[in-house]
Amino acid sequence: MTTDHILLDHGSGGKISSAMIRDIMLPAFDNPILSMLNDGASLEVGGARLAFSTDTYTVSPLFFPGGSIGDLAINGTVNDVAMCGARPLYLSVGLIIEEGFPIEDLRRILDDMGKAARLADVLIVTGDTKVVPRGAADKIFINTSGIGLIPDGVNVGGERACVGDHIILSGTIADHGMTILTQREGLSFDTEIRSDSAPLNHMVQAILSAGKNVHVLRDPTRGGVGTTLNEIAIQSNLGIRIYEDRIPVKKDVAGICELLGFDPLYVANEGKLLVFVPPSDADAVLAAIQNDPAGKDACVIGMVTETAPKRVIMETRIGGERIVDMQTGEQLPRIC
Amino acid sequence: MSIKHAEEYRDRELSKSLIQKIHQNSHRPLRLMEVCGTHTVSIFKNGIRSILPETVSLLSGPGCPVCVTAQGEIDAFIELSREKNVIITTFGDLMRIPGSDSSLQKERANGRDIRIVYSAFDALEIARNHPDREVVFLGVGFETTAPTIAASVLSAQAMNLKNLSVISAHKQVVPALNALMQTREVRIDGFLLPGHVSVIIGAGAYRDFIRHHPIPCVITGFEPVDILSGIHMLVRQIDTGRNILENAYPRAVSETGNAKAKALLKTVFQSGDTVWRGIGSIPDSGLFFQQAFENFDAAKRFRISYRQTPEPRGCACGEILTGVKIPPDCALYKKTCTPLHPIGPCMVSSEGTCAAYYKYHGG
Numbered sequence A: 001m002t003t004d005h006i007l008l009d010h011g012s013g014g015k016i017s018s019a020m021i022r023d024i025m026l027p028a029f030d031n032p033i034l035s036m037l038n039d040g041a042s043l044e045v046g047g048a049r050l051a052f053s054t055d056t057y058t059v060s061p062l063f064f065p066g067g068s069i070g071d072l073a074i075n076g077t078v079n080d081v082a083m084c085g086a087r088p089l090y091l092s093v094g095l096i097i098e099e100g101f102p103i104e105d106l107r108r109i110l111d112d113m114g115k116a117a118r119l120a121d122v123l124i125v126t127g128d129t130k131v132v133p134r135g136a137a138d139k140i141f142i143n144t145s146g147i148g149l150i151p152d153g154v155n156v157g158g159e160r161a162c163v164g165d166h167i168i169l170s171g172t173i174a175d176h177g178m179t180i181l182t183q184r185e186g187l188s189f190d191t192e193i194r195s196d197s198a199p200l201n202h203m204v205q206a207i208l209s210a211g212k213n214v215h216v217l218r219d220p221t222r223g224g225v226g227t228t229l230n231e232i233a234i235q236s237n238l239g240i241r242i243y244e245d246r247i248p249v250k251k252d253v254a255g256i257c258e259l260l261g262f263d264p265l266y267v268a269n270e271g272k273l274l275v276f277v278p279p280s281d282a283d284a285v286l287a288a289i290q291n292d293p294a295g296k297d298a299c300v301i302g303m304v305t306e307t308a309p310k311r312v313i314m315e316t317r318i319g320g321e322r323i324v325d326m327q328t329g330e331q332l333p334r335i336c
Numbered sequence B: 001m002s003i004k005h006a007e008e009y010r011d012r013e014l015s016k017s018l019i020q021k022i023h024q025n026s027h028r029p030l031r032l033m034e035v036c037g038t039h040t041v042s043i044f045k046n047g048i049r050s051i052l053p054e055t056v057s058l059l060s061g062p063g064c065p066v067c068v069t070a071q072g073e074i075d076a077f078i079e080l081s082r083e084k085n086v087i088i089t090t091f092g093d094l095m096r097i098p099g100s101d102s103s104l105q106k107e108r109a110n111g112r113d114i115r116i117v118y119s120a121f122d123a124l125e126i127a128r129n130h131p132d133r134e135v136v137f138l139g140v141g142f143e144t145t146a147p148t149i150a151a152s153v154l155s156a157q158a159m160n161l162k163n164l165s166v167i168s169a170h171k172q173v174v175p176a177l178n179a180l181m182q183t184r185e186v187r188i189d190g191f192l193l194p195g196h197v198s199v200i201i202g203a204g205a206y207r208d209f210i211r212h213h214p215i216p217c218v219i220t221g222f223e224p225v226d227i228l229s230g231i232h233m234l235v236r237q238i239d240t241g242r243n244i245l246e247n248a249y250p251r252a253v254s255e256t257g258n259a260k261a262k263a264l265l266k267t268v269f270q271s272g273d274t275v276w277r278g279i280g281s282i283p284d285s286g287l288f289f290q291q292a293f294e295n296f297d298a299a300k301r302f303r304i305s306y307r308q309t310p311e312p313r314g315c316a317c318g319e320i321l322t323g324v325k326i327p328p329d330c331a332l333y334k335k336t337c338t339p340l341h342p343i344g345p346c347m348v349s350s351e352g353t354c355a356a357y358y359k360y361h362g363g
């Protein structure tokens, strides 16, 4: 079944998104930098290496436990730039606001953006605002772009993963996605879960100074850890083996995922990263991450293998094995 | 809502010793059927097939609710979504199921008002908030989902809500087990019976079935230790030549089930013949509205007549749902049928067998 219209699945970050990028977008813009398909682009400009990335934020509700669309828009782009190994410096902000949007909410959002930018140590240096008629947008959409400087000697990218690399995950997964979902749907549980929205650039600096041979840095946002690992397996043409019992998921988040039939491996994170490092650097890098308040639950979740190239295989809690496939589309809550 | 934790049923050591016992007790090739789609998913997710002896084959049964929904019904849902002034409310699982020429997901992209809900009570809320619209809930599922739907219909009645109706395409598990046993091509040595359904209907609901069709049966939960216990009990029964009903999920399933849920079902619904994909019409296997609740019946309100639409050409979902075939036996599997371009429901539903094979066995 092919489709003539854009489905929500096209924005899910899974297989359907990849197919759209490959079939419609890459041919239109064809160039070698874009074709790398990393979170951000690495560019040579006047002898300096720059990282450049853009992202657009739409989230409902706009305010949720652990954050708002405002800090999400800053942290997300800061993190995309940081995942190129860069130190993020400057951001642009574009706002699309629906007619009738409360000024008070806008003030709160901008305030959150300002705070997040200060925390990440980046400057918002240019911006644009459009107001569209009621119904032409849903409340507010935010685009941010960011640039940063890649220090000499730093060279990261999904294609650089090596056999034997340890894979470090900086903390619990699925917090953000499940928070948004439960808030949006008005599902209330006996405990509150919170988004993990956080800037990761300081953690990245610590990682890069602790380990001289960091191969891959990625933040598993939309599509979750499962999708990100698959992308890296494909980019590097190597296999990935992870261990279910080492992947940290908060108990309540795991319980809610189960209730709704969601696999936490495919749920979005907004303040977590994955690092691929050779075993020799693994301990130092892990310690550096654990030193950061957002990284205290960090651990090694798996390694890169020669066998099963382009595949992610998980050893399950009970010692079985299964493939962790790339997600096809948006996860939908199940029956029963 | 409260969240359950089940760490002890995922214990590695406990699993190991069960696996060992299964290996010790299985001496000849066995075909065991897990009747419930949630079992299928848990078996794949936990990699249980990879640790069982080669002699034990697990077959998925007719337990994925959207998969067993007949093609004609799926088409009727899609047609209904095109009616003016209608809001369709549905569980997420139905969105991507391919109808003969569209899917609910595509209809939503075309501007139809189709909303994913988590409970029939959400549909009731939507109906209250939109008194000028007709809100229809697509009721697909087994005895697990039907009681909540019955409860929401009762509430709607109490509120005198006139713009909510429900399509009841609900199905009952025990009649399907009977039908399976009467199908000649079906060769099954034992059943892992569905835990969630059994919580509602109780272990007692299977007694007649097993009297008529003596076969090893074990009511089984969904954590890896539950499933391994269920398999172990089946293997042991077969090894010792017994055909009895055992309960490997006693922490949730009683002999008589959930009295309140059963009463709800009885108040609102009555049994009737209904068509299952791949199996055909099974006597008394459907749940239809009692006369007193007829005005909530969307099928009546919108005069829906289900057509006998043929299933997608070449799709073996029917044989897969009865354990006669496994997905790689289908000529379309992984060739023209993938989760991106699903041909049958078994490739799209989160509990579909083809989807599980594709996802966890490598697509």
Ligand code: SF4
Pocket (backbone or CB within 6 Å): B314, B315, B316, B317, B320, B327, B330, B331, B332, B333, B334, B337, B338, B342, B343, B344, B345, B346, B347, B348, B354
């Ligand atoms: S692989 Fe596709 S076509 Fe074949 S049985 Fe499964 S769903 Fe039907």
